[in-house]
Amino acid sequence: MNPDAAPPKLALSGVTKGFDGKQVLRGLDLSVGRGESVVVIGGSGTGKSVMLKCILGLLQPDGGSIRVDGRETTRLSGSDRTVLLRQFGMLFQGAALFDSLPVWENVTFALIQRGVLTRKQARAAAPEKLAAVGLRPEVAELMPVELSGGMQKRVALARAIAAEPEIIFFDEPTTGLDPIMGDVINELIVSCVKKLGATALSITHDMASARKIADRIAMIHEGRIIWSGPADTVGDSGNPFVDQFVNGRAEGPIRMPVTKRFG
Amino acid sequence: MGFVTAVGHAFLEFVAAIGRISLFAASALSHCLRPPIHVRQLARQIVEIGYFSLPVVGMTALFTGMVLALQSYTGFARFNAEGAVATVVVLSVTRELGPVLAGLMVAGRIGASMAAEIGTMRVTEQVDALTTLSTNPIKYLVVPRLIAGVAMLPVLVLIADVIGVFGGFVVGVYLLDFNPASYLRATWEFLEPIDVISGLIKAAVFGLLVALMGCYQGYQSRGGAQGVGRATTNAVVSASILILLSNYVMTDLFFS
Ligand SMILES: Nc1ncnc2c1ncn2[C@@H]1O[C@H](COP(=O)(O)OP(=O)(O)OP(=O)(O)O)[C@@H](O)[C@H]1O
Ligand SMILES: [Mg+2]
DSSP states (O other): OOTTSOOOSEEEEEEEEEETTEEEEEEEEEEEOTTOEEEEEOOTTSSHHHHHHHHHTSSOOSEEEEEETTEEOTTOOHHHHHHHHTTEEEEOTTOOOOTTSOHHHHHTHHHHHTTSSOHHHHHHHHHHHHHTTTOOGGGGGSOGGGSOHHHHHHHHHHHHHHTOOSEEEEESTTTTSOHHHHHHHHHHHHHHHHHHTOEEEEEOSOHHHHHHHOSEEEEEETTEEEEEEEGGGGGGOOOHHHHHHHHTOSSSSSOOOOOOOOO | OHHHHHHHHHHHHHHHHHHHHHHHHHHHHHHHTSSOOOHHHHHHHHIIIIITTHHHHHHHHHHHHHHHHHHHHHHHGGGTOGGGHHHHHHHIIIIIIHHHHHHHHHIIIIIHHHHHHHHHHHHTTHHHHHHHTTOOHIIIIIHHHHHHHHHHHHHHHHHHHHHHHHHHHHIIIIISOOOHHHHHHHHHHTOOHHHHHHHHHHHHHHHHHHHHHHHHHHHHOOSHHHHHHHHHHHHHHHHHHHHHHHHHHHHHHHHO
16 A cells, blocks of 8 residues: 555444444454445344444444544544544434424534534524425424424434534435435435535445445445445445345345245 | 352342442533533523422422321320420421432432433434534533532422421411410421531432432433333432432431
């Protein structure tokens, strides 16, 4: 590697994480360049969400190294961690909206907390942030429980990008949305990454979405990245695991622990 | 042999839990001393703990004062000491029953709701979301509750003291035919500042314990609705036991 080149925005190497003896990540290597959009695909329960939480420090990895801009972050805590997290935005798989706060305060939460906007300014700015994810201004005054699942997801998306982070994580951004809104969100992610020049790491099961938003696709299986390549090569990767996943076949090297009861 | 292992295991688990709670308390208290303080959250908790607990605590104090007057009158009549009713009421309420009963009622009301609210936020990843939005969850969720608990319980207990004495007065005057002026004089006569102050200090400690256990159990909860339910129960039970235990220790420190 060229020693003068800038380090990748995000570099994971040999990351391991287990829960009560059950190993989830088993030496995961992944690197994401500045301004690149990487999509991680992989079966349910293979540790995709755990990987994102390890990078954010919400879970402490058992081993390995996680570098942001070349700087080791696994041991950061307290205020160093807070400062680091300012450049991150995260869309949680389950939206994770604050249910005691109205939508406008959810969306502008980081801006208020960092003192960028006063509450009054934030309330005025919220409709614009909501419009970016296809929500009407009236939504700003509602409480999260009054929204449908898909609307909650979009509010969460607006919240994740409101502070214009440098690195954005999208954990299954299109699940629970109708196909049209799913595509709107895909476009939004693409334009967001382009416009902010942000680095994006997304997780999805939706291959159409993956092809649309990814520069590069990586496949996780049994706690490791087993394949990674440019998005348009995912269809003919030559890797039997990737082939099975992309084509959604039950038969193949990936075995689902399902007991056959019929036939 | 199995029995010994089980007891040993339970004991180790208990020691580990004390360690975890102490670490949590130390981290939360150190955050109380460092800015920023989330003022809006603090205001919300002060209203929640101080204002909305008033009816419950007031009712408890009223009936406690009334029943104390009745019990001590009938009991003391056996050795012609009915005159001590007013003193017994005021000392029992200010020194013991005001703080302890208010603490237990608040443990049921506030401790449970804190554990449920923070627990739900934990299992729906709202606590994680706070972290990713550059907000320390301990500072945002725990610190305002601790400060409000410590600050508001003494206020509640002071009000409870007055209402409790009033309850005793009502029963004394209207049911037991005491002279109102002499009942009040007897109330004041043997009351010393330490009686009230010790009760208020106890109240502050109980407020800390209730808020701490509510926040800790909520913060630690795992595994969906069942986990939150367990956290709520644990918060109320552990806070109640700690209140009774620390009450004994503090009484011993103050009065012996
Ligand atoms: N906090 C936790 N405690 C214990 N086990 C956990 C925890 N979080 C995740 N796990 C386990 O780790 C494994 C991976 O979980 P993860 O949420 O990362 O899956 P995923 O790849 O995101 O799946 P999906 O696509 O269904 O969201 C699962 O088996 C899960 O049971
Ligand atoms: Mg997941």
